[in-house]
Structures are given as structure tokens and as C-alpha cells.
Amino acid sequence: MQRITYKTSELLEMIGVSRDALRYYENQGILKPKQDERNHYRQYRDKDIYTLLVTDFYKKRSLSLKDIKKLQEGTEMEELESLxxxxxxxxxxxxxxxxxxxxxxxxxxxxxxxxxxxxxxxSIREFPMYQVVGNFSNFYSFPEYPTILEHLDMIKDDILSKIIRQFTFDKDGLLDSKMYIVNRQKHDTGNKAEHDLNYKKCIYTVVEDSRFQGGTNDIKQKLFKSTLEWAEINGFKPKGLAFVQTRLITYIENDEKVFLEVYIPVDN
Structure with missing residues (x-):
């Protein structure tokens, strides 16, 4: 006599579907197996196996179980094409x-x-091209952060990478700082706008900041002591600007370390 039902364990062996997946499909209404009245074991028929094959077919084409269930209930060809x-x-x-x-x-x-x-x-390096699309007063002015969100793709962008801090300084030290909201420019279009950041020659270094970004004492020391000494020794004249961006945050022995990239434009 031809066998017409299969056990859960047999489906796993035949088509690779797991027990959990079968229960989930059943809960979602995709699968409706019969149960043996004697032991309450589920019994799967040929049409149940075919339903599983169709479900796998459309799952591999990015359809959800909700979409597949709707297909089972009846869908015109135009609806399927649209989906x-x-x-x-x-x-x-x-x-x-x-x-x-x-x-x-x-x-x-x-x-x-x-x-x-x-x-x-x-070392000497070209500053990546950025377009300034906004600004705010201070890193810790979190109530101003909605301004950043206006220029943020929440799926692709992170806030730290949208922020560049600009320092201005002279031979005596720090004068001022600004927080810019930026978009990274992939290519030089040749049409430099007023608010573009684009410097061909910069002193480049990486510094480790204090626990929170914007720890001015550490940055100030790096920018206005050893950096300026290096510039003088190597014959470079800084323009009085420095741009700082967070590039890496890590934790070593429960101690947070923030690494910042620093670009200081110099005259040619």
C-alpha cells in the first residue's frame, strides 16, 4: 500500500526543513498538517511537502511569509509581478x-x-574633501543634535562620522573652535563652494583623546606643542587651522580609548 503521510523527522531528512521552521510555518498559517488522533503526532501529506517547496521558492526571492500566505489565498499575475x-x-x-x-x-x-x-x-597628506552642511556650538550640546539628524541617512550614516571639529590657533595657542556637520565628497567636481573643506597639503597625525571626544587639554597639547615644533623643523607654515574627527573607539581593560585624525593645513 502506498504511503501518503510523513513524520516531522522524515521531512527534515527529505527536504532539510527544521522542526522549529515547521512549527513557525504552522503558526503563521502557511502549513496545516493533520494530527494522528492516537498520539497527536503531526502527519504531513504530499501537498504539505509541496507547500514547503513553494514557500522555500519564494523565500529565496525575498518574499515574507505574509506575502507567501497572500499568494496562497489567490493572486493575479499582475499582482505577483507588482510584488x-x-x-x-x-x-x-x-x-x-x-x-x-x-x-x-x-x-x-x-x-x-x-x-x-x-x-x-x-606626515604630509591631502585633506579629504568635505562639504559643510551645518554647524552647532559644542560636542556636548546634545539638544542641538536634531540639526545633525536633518543631514543624516539613519540607515547608512553614524553621527560621529558626520562631525568635524575645527580649531583656530596662532603661535600663542588655541583661539576658537567650531563643530561642523559634513558630507564626505567622493570626487573633486572643480566647483569649490564657499563652505567646502578642501586643503591639498596638511600635516597629518593621529592622537589619542581623553575619555570623551573634545577633551581639549589633550588635543591642545598635541596640536600646539609637538606638532608645531615638527612643522617648524620641516619648514612648513600652518594656516592656523586644525580639523579633528573621531575615527576609532575601543576599550582596553575597561578603559575607553578614542583615536582622532588631525589635519593641519599648511602653506605650500
């Missing part, structure tokens, strides 16, 4: 976000790898 189009657009956006995040991850990994090479050491 697939929506899922395609969602997936394209996700891929774009994931690529952006992958790039940021690689940049941070590269910074980790090279940090010892630049920590408290100096």
Missing part, C-alpha cells in the same frame, strides 16, 4: 546600503591596521 517589483527595489536598496557599510567597515579596519604607524607621528 516582485517591490521586492526587487527593496533588495537593490539593501545591497546599496550593504556596499556602503562594507566600505566603511574596510576603512575602519584599515585605520586599525595603520594606527601605530601614525599615532603621535607626522
Amino acid at each position: 516582485l517589483q517591490i521586492k526587487e527595489e527593496e533588495l537593490v536598496r539593501k545591497i546599496s546600503r550593504d556596499r556602503f557599510m562594507l566600505q566603511k567597515l574596510r576603512e575602519t579596519k584599515s585605520f586599525c591596521k595603520d594606527i601605530e604607524k601614525h599615532l603621535n607621528k607626522y
Whole structure:
């Protein structure tokens, strides 16, 4: 006599579906197996297995169980095409976000790898191009942070990377500081706007800040002592500006360490 039902353990062996997944599909109304009246074991029929195959087919095309259940209830071809189009657009956006995040991850990994090479050491480097899109008074002026959110893609951007602190100074020390909200520019369009930050030659270094970003004493020491001494020895004349951005936060033996990139534009 031909067998027409299967046990849960047999489905796992035949098509690789887990016990938890079967229960979940059942709870969502996708699957409706019969139960043996004697022992209450679930009994799966051929049509149940086919339903699982169809469910897997559409899950691999980014459809949710809610979408699949709706398909089971009856869907015109035009509706299916429209649903697939929506899922395609969602997936394209996700891929774009994931690529952006992958790039940021690689940049941070590269910074980790090279940090010892630049920590408290100096070199000449071009300042990355940034467009200033806003400003606020102080790092700790958190009630002003909604201004940052206006220029933030909440899925792709983090707040720390949208902030650059600018110091102005002279030979006697620090004069002033500003907090800029910035967008990183990928390419030089040749049309430098008034609020663009773009300096071809800068003294570059990495410093370790105190516990909270903006610990001015540590930054001041790095910027206005050893950095300026290095500039004088190597024949560079600072423009009186310094740009600082948080690049890495880590914790070693419960001690927070914040690493900052510093760019000090110099005259050619």
C-alpha cells in the first residue's frame, strides 16, 4: 500500500526543513498538517511537502511569509509581478546600503591596521574633501543634535562620522573652535563652494583623546606643542587651522580609548 503521510523527522531528512521552521510555518498559517488522533503526532501529506517547496521558492526571492500566505489565498499575475517589483527595489536598496557599510567597515579596519604607524607621528597628506552642511556650538550640546539628524541617512550614516571639529590657533595657542556637520565628497567636481573643506597639503597625525571626544587639554597639547615644533623643523607654515574627527573607539581593560585624525593645513 502506498504511503501518503510523513513524520516531522522524515521531512527534515527529505527536504532539510527544521522542526522549529515547521512549527513557525504552522503558526503563521502557511502549513496545516493533520494530527494522528492516537498520539497527536503531526502527519504531513504530499501537498504539505509541496507547500514547503513553494514557500522555500519564494523565500529565496525575498518574499515574507505574509506575502507567501497572500499568494496562497489567490493572486493575479499582475499582482505577483507588482510584488516582485517591490521586492526587487527593496533588495537593490539593501545591497546599496550593504556596499556602503562594507566600505566603511574596510576603512575602519584599515585605520586599525595603520594606527601605530601614525599615532603621535607626522606626515604630509591631502585633506579629504568635505562639504559643510551645518554647524552647532559644542560636542556636548546634545539638544542641538536634531540639526545633525536633518543631514543624516539613519540607515547608512553614524553621527560621529558626520562631525568635524575645527580649531583656530596662532603661535600663542588655541583661539576658537567650531563643530561642523559634513558630507564626505567622493570626487573633486572643480566647483569649490564657499563652505567646502578642501586643503591639498596638511600635516597629518593621529592622537589619542581623553575619555570623551573634545577633551581639549589633550588635543591642545598635541596640536600646539609637538606638532608645531615638527612643522617648524620641516619648514612648513600652518594656516592656523586644525580639523579633528573621531575615527576609532575601543576599550582596553575597561578603559575607553578614542583615536582622532588631525589635519593641519599648511602653506605650500
